[in-house]
Amino acid sequence: MFEKFAKDARESVVGAQEEARALGADRIGTEHVLLGMLRTPDSVAAQALERLGVTHGDVFAAVRALPPGAIDADALAGVGIDLEAVRAQVEASFGPGALDTPLPRSRAGHLPFEPSAKKLLEIALREAIRFKHRRIDTGHLLLAVARLDDSTAYGALSSLGVGPAAAREAVTAVWADVPVG
Amino acid sequence: MSDELMTAAASAAEPAEGLRAVRALRALADRLEALHVERARRLGWSWQQVADALGVSRQAVHKKYGKRVG
Numbered sequence: 107m108f109e110k111f112a113k114d115a116r117e118s119v120v121g122a123q124e125e126a127r128a129l130g131a132d133r134i135g136t137e138h139v140l141l142g143m144l145r146t147p148d149s150v151a152a153q154a155l156e157r158l159g160v161t162h163g164d165v166f167a168a169v170r171a172l173p174p175g176a177i178d179a180d181a182l183a184g185v186g187i188d189l190e191a192v193r194a195q196v197e198a199s200f201g202p203g204a205l206d207t208p209l210p211r212s213r214a215g216h217l218p219f220e221p222s223a224k225k226l227l228e229i230a231l232r233e234a235i236r237f238k239h240r241r242i243d244t245g246h247l248l249l250a251v252a253r254l255d256d257s258t259a260y261g262a263l264s265s266l267g268v269g270p271a272a273a274r275e276a277v278t279a280v281w282a283d284v285p286v287g
Numbered sequence: 288m289s290d291e292l293m294t295a296a297a298s299a300a301e302p303a304e305g306l307r308a309v310r311a312l313r314a315l316a317d318r319l320e321a322l323h324v325e326r327a328r329r330l331g332w333s334w335q336q337v338a339d340a341l342g343v344s345r346q347a348v349h350k351k352y353g354k355r356v357g
Contacts, residue, residue, distance in 0.1 A: 178311035204322055
């Protein structure tokens with residue numbers, strides 16, 4: 107699939123690795139791929155978001171402000187576990203916020219992709235096919251974010267006031283100005 | 288919606304709910320493990336002791352936490 111990636115999309119996947127490390131994550135999530143897309147100001151995604159007044163710095167701050175991998179309390183309640191009760195016990199023993207501390211980073215080497223980030227790449231491929239484009243650029247990646255409404259990347263953009271429709275329009279507008287492979 | 292359809296919908300949703308719960312349990316267990324490993328190390332436990340208590344190999348636990356908690 108990577109042979110279909112345009113240069114900017116390739117670079118953003120590589121950059122996602124560094125973004126994840128910079129944020130202390132042990133896996134590459136959709137938010138890190140999104141940040142990777144915005145590293146080069148002339149990528150399609152960076153140009154699209156620039157039209158919406160959103161920079162790499164804005165997204166970085168938005169991602170950092172999101173709750174760090176919050177544990178799914180509803181799902182635990184479904185199997186009879188009261189997360190708040192667990193939290194109270196843990197905090198009594200380890201101090202406030204103990205349950206929210208980030209997990210240890212894995213050591214040197216490549217960070218693995220979260221399933222949602224893999225899905226993002228797959229959807230980007232589908233977007234390229236849908237538009238009959240020969241290559242996947244960061245525009246397709248951004249369109250994929252706009253489709254993955256349960257992803258962290260989508261949440262980060264929403265918190266910056268960028269909804270899926272605006273993102274799609276901006277990508278199409280950039281493509282109208284620059285030739286797509 | 289007929290009763291049959293509702294039953295079908297509920298059973299279709301079950302794996303999703305179950306898997307979501309498993310994922311949340313894993314996240315919770317991971318956090319708890321990190322907290323306890325860190326404390327054990329600070330109290331002078333060896334990697335071997337930590338590994339034995341967790342029922343995993345010494346290499347596995349050291350690889351996962353070695354950098355963070357020495």
